Amino acid sequence: MSKGIAVAGAIANQLHHEGRWPPNDLNKVMGTDYLYNKNTLANFLTAVKWNLEHGTPPYFFTFDNDFAKKALAFDVAQLIGEVSKRTTDKAPKP
Amino acid sequence: MSIARLPKFAALYGLVLIIAGVSPAAADDKAEIPLQKDICTANHVVDKDKLAAHLVTKHQVSVSALQGLDIQVNGADPHFFRKVLASGILNDPNTCKSCADSDKTSLNTINGVMYGIFIGSQVSLNPSDQVEPTEYFASVNEAHQIRCVIDTAGKPVEAPGSIVVKTPPSTSKIRIRGTASDLFVDRSDKTNFAAASKATLDFASDKIAHKRTYKLVGDIGYDLVNFGTNGQSFELIPYIGANWTISRASKAAGGKRSATETYDFGMLFSAYLIEPDGSVGHLINLRPDYLVDNQDSSKLLTANFQYMPIVNGTLNDFKRLDFLWYKLIVDLRVDNGFYLDRGNGAPALVHKDFVRAGGQFGVAVVTDSSFAVPLSLTSTYTRLYKLSGSHNVGYFANSLTYFLDPNKYFGLTVTYSNGRREDTAKTERQWEAALTAHFSKKCADWRKSRNVFGIRRSHAVARFWLRQNQ
Numbered sequence: 001m002s003k004g005i006a007v008a009g010a011i012a013n014q015l016h017h018e019g020r021w022p023p024n025d026l027n028k029v030m031g032t033d034y035l036y037n038k039n040t041l042a043n044f045l046t047a048v049k050w051n052l053e054h055g056t057p058p059y060f061f062t063f064d065n066d067f068a069k070k071a072l073a074f075d076v077a078q079l080i081g082e083v084s085k086r087t088t089d090k091a092p093k094p
Numbered sequence: 095m096s097i098a099r100l101p102k103f104a105a106l107y108g109l110v111l112i113i114a115g116v117s118p119a120a121a122d123d124k125a126e127i128p129l130q131k132d133i134c135t136a137n138h139v140v141d142k143d144k145l146a147a148h149l150v151t152k153h154q155v156s157v158s159a160l161q162g163l164d165i166q167v168n169g170a171d172p173h174f175f176r177k178v179l180a181s182g183i184l185n186d187p188n189t190c191k192s193c194a195d196s197d198k199t200s201l202n203t204i205n206g207v208m209y210g211i212f213i214g215s216q217v218s219l220n221p222s223d224q225v226e227p228t229e230y231f232a233s234v235n236e237a238h239q240i241r242c243v244i245d246t247a248g249k250p251v252e253a254p255g256s257i258v259v260k261t262p263p264s265t266s267k268i269r270i271r272g273t274a275s276d277l278f279v280d281r282s283d284k285t286n287f288a289a290a291s292k293a294t295l296d297f298a299s300d301k302i303a304h305k306r307t308y309k310l311v312g313d314i315g316y317d318l319v320n321f322g323t324n325g326q327s328f329e330l331i332p333y334i335g336a337n338w339t340i341s342r343a344s345k346a347a348g349g350k351r352s353a354t355e356t357y358d359f360g361m362l363f364s365a366y367l368i369e370p371d372g373s374v375g376h377l378i379n380l381r382p383d384y385l386v387d388n389q390d391s392s393k394l395l396t397a398n399f400q401y402m403p404i405v406n407g408t409l410n411d412f413k414r415l416d417f418l419w420y421k422l423i424v425d426l427r428v429d430n431g432f433y434l435d436r437g438n439g440a441p442a443l444v445h446k447d448f449v450r451a452g453g454q455f456g457v458a459v460v461t462d463s464s465f466a467v468p469l470s471l472t473s474t475y476t477r478l479y480k481l482s483g484s485h486n487v488g489y490f491a492n493s494l495t496y497f498l499d500p501n502k503y504f505g506l507t508v509t510y511s512n513g514r515r516e517d518t519a520k521t522e523r524q525w526e527a528a529l530t531a532h533f534s535k536k537c538a539d540w541r542k543s544r545n546v547f548g549i550r551r552s553h554a555v556a557r558f559w560l561r562q563n564q
Contacts, residue, residue, distance in 0.1 A: 006222050008209035019414050023254040024215040026126040026207060033463045035412040035419055038280055039366055039375055042325025043406045047372030049324070065322050077126045078199070081206030085188055085198075087443035 006059050007084040010051045011076070014044055030079060031072030042068050045083075052087065061087040126207050127216055127253035129458070134242035134250070135235065140219065142235055146175040149207060153200035159183065161192040169319065179204070180232035185477040211240060218243055218253040267317035269331065273517050274313040275398070277331050278364045278379050315362065322366070323398075325375075331362040337518065356518065358385035375404040377425075392437030392445055399428045412458075417465045422476055423456040429516065448483025452476070468497035470505075476516055489513035 001009075015021040020034045030036045036044065045063055052059040063086055071079055133144040155178070163181045171177070183190060187201035205296050208227040211219050220241045239313045243251040269277050270293045300306070315333030324327050339354040356360025360383035367376045381399040388391050402425040404410045434551040436445040456474030461467055471494045479486035491511045498504040510525045 002224070002226060004205055004209040005212060008206070008213045008215070012210070012213055012215045024210075024217065025254040025471045026210045026216070027254075035421075035460065038327075039377060039404055040406050040411045042327075042366065043368055043372045043404060044412075045372070046325050046368045046370070047406075050371040056398075062293075063324060065320070065325065065327050068325055075126065077206040077210055077227065078203040079205070079206065080209055081202030082199070084205060084209070085202045089360075 001055070001057065001086055003059055003089060004080075004084050005086055006052060006055055006057075007048075007061070008080050010048045010055070011080055011083065012049065014047050015076070017047075018044065026077040027072065027075050029075050036072060038065075038069050038072065041071055045071070048083065057089065058091075059087050059089055060091050064090055107553050125253065127211075127218060129252055130218060130242045130250035138242040138244055139235055140240040140242060142231055142233075143173055143176045145240075146179045146231055149176045150178060153203055154196065155183075155200050155204075155443045156194060156197055159190060159193040159197040159201075176231050180228060182228055184208075184227045184231075216253050218251050242313060251453075265318075269315045270318065271309060271313050271315075271332075273515075274315075274333055274335055274358070274360060274362070274383060275400070275516065276312060277315045277333055277362050278329075278377070278400075305341060305343045307339065309340075310336050310338040312336065313358075325366070325372075327364075327366045329362070329364040331364065332360075333362065334359040354520075355388035356385055357388075358383050360384060373405065377402040377404060382481045387437060390437035390439055390442065390445075391435065392433060392442065393435040394445075395432045395434055397430045399430075401426045410462070414462070419460045419462060421458040423454065423458060423472075426453040427451070427478060428514075429478060429487075444484055446483040448484075448485070449481040450478035450483075450487060451481055452478035452487070470495045470497070476513075478516060485514060485519045487514050487516050487519065489515055 012021065012024070015024075015034075028034055030041060030044075042065075045061075045068055049061045049063070052061050058082070061083060063083075065085070067082070071082065074082060101261075128148050130138075133140055133148060135141050160178065160181075160183075163183060164180075165177050165181050183193075184201055184205055187193060187198045187205070190198060190201070193201070195348045203228055208230065210216065212221050214221060214226045219242050222239045222241065226240045230240075245251050269280075271277055271279070272293055293314070294309060295312075296309050298307045298309075313333050313335030315331040317329060317331055319330035320327065334357070337354055338356075360381055363380045365378045367378070369375070377400075379398075379402075381396075381398045381400075383396045383398065384393070385396070402410055406415050409422055409424060412421045429448070431448045431450075433447055434444050436442040451478075454474050454476045456472065458470075458472040460470045471492075473492045474490075476487060476489040476491070480486050489511065490513050491509070493507060493509045495505045495507045498506065507528045508526070509528075512523045514521045
């Protein structure tokens with residue numbers, strides 16, 4: 001599974017798990033439409049990170065708090081793109 | 095790329111960019127997934143040229159990003175935008191040396207749209223397989239097809255979509271709230287911020303009763319330290335606060351003066367910890383506070399502890415119910431108070447060191463952004479039982495806002511509170527109706543401005559209110 005597909009799938013699954021999808025709307029903005037705040041979005045991104053690391057093949061997504069705060073203004077499509085940008089197939093150095 | 099053709103191309107492409115650059119909101123007027131009539135062929139298959147044109151013009155990829163690519167710039171070529179996306183520029187936008195940061199964001203978002211389609215998440219589009227976006231656009235329409243979904247009546251199934259102008263997150267570190275216990279609420283948390291206690295500065299003159307009342311209530315803090323990674327954070331917010339209500343009757347009315355005069359300062363330590371799988375987040379606030387009461391000369395040192403578990407979609411987070419979103423609010427609190435000086439007069443007799451434990455419970459309800467009536471309601475009850483000392487705390491607070499515009503900049507807010515406050519242990523019963531206006535700009539733009547209260551802040555709140563205290 002390619003990195004982009006894995007990231008899109010992890011984000012879609014987490015949106016379903018947290019009751020934001022359906023409807024599956026790529027236009028919805030994480031903060032204003034889906035009512036995430038910096039803490040709940042941090043939970044969301046941590047869950048996406050966990051699921052990517054435990055997928056087949058594993059992918060490794062890292063983010064800082066500045067990204068988590070900026071992500072509140074992303075729509076879902078942009079979030080997929082930005083998370084994919086920060087995801088690699090190599091485990092980060094401890 | 096042919097440099098000779100660049101100026102001619104720029105007339106077309108540049109026009110798109112100029113429009114987008116001057117009015118970024120215009121680019122957001124398009125949905126990520128357009129209507130089927132705009133991208134689907136008569137055979138109900140996505141036309142790759144039309145989809146590419148939509149994505150590139152919506153997400154404003156600049157001409158400079160194309161430098162070094164083997165592509166002829168030709169605005170008259172109907173396949174031009176598809177060639178751009180098939181050129182390899184989508185493979186890894188971060189390595190694009192000629193791309194500006196905005197181009198990289200645009201290209202990453204285009205990738206996000208395509209991956210969102212390829213995982214089959216969109217009801218309007220059905221992909222035949224999963225490929226990389228570059229490979230998709232490099233092939234003919236019949237290869238790696240994305241089919242346009244038609245319902246049993248033969249009508250196209252359209253993608254859900256509504257366009258909201260994205261407001262950038264605030265960069266201000268200043269926090270102004272009605273009580274220090276709300277300082278941990280960040281402005282990016284729009285719903286909780288709207289329901290958070292509000293600082294008040296007002297002056298009232300009653301000509302019938304010959305009385306004037308001055309009031310200043312609020313806490314101002316500064317997000318001094320904020321660090322962490324992977325969503326976990328640690329914040330340090332020093333603050334000062336005041337609760338001044340001075341009511342003075344004229345000599346003709348007896349000349350009486352009544353007042354509440356307290357000021358306090360303290361530090362909020364806030365930590366947010368997350369379980370490794372993201373299932374639960376733990377918000378922990380510790381707030382030492384030193385309060386001086388000028389009325390009875392008492393001095394009170396408190397240590398206030400708050401714990402809030404956050405489980406996405408379940409607890410302290412919103413869950414959708416049709417056109418409503420609701421949130422169950424639960425936290426636990428322990429307040430410890432030590433009188434360094436019990437003060438003078440009768441109040442000194444009841445000023446006892448205390449330990450109170452309990453929590454806050456409530457619900458917040460917000461209508462969906464696509465719903466015609468934009469409402470926000472928050473209702474909480476704070477209950478703290480005395481384990482030692484005097485006074486239980488029981489405080490009922492409600493806030494209902496009707497937003498007058500889609501961006502929720504203006505609203506009519508009605509609040510009602512009743513009970514004994516947690517911070518002062520004094521009783522109040524109050525309702526208030528206010529017209530509120532929120533202006534959000536980057537902090538740098540507001541450093542030179544002052545709001546109607548003369549306090550420098552990155553959000554200006556104008557309030558016209560009617561208030562009745564009992």
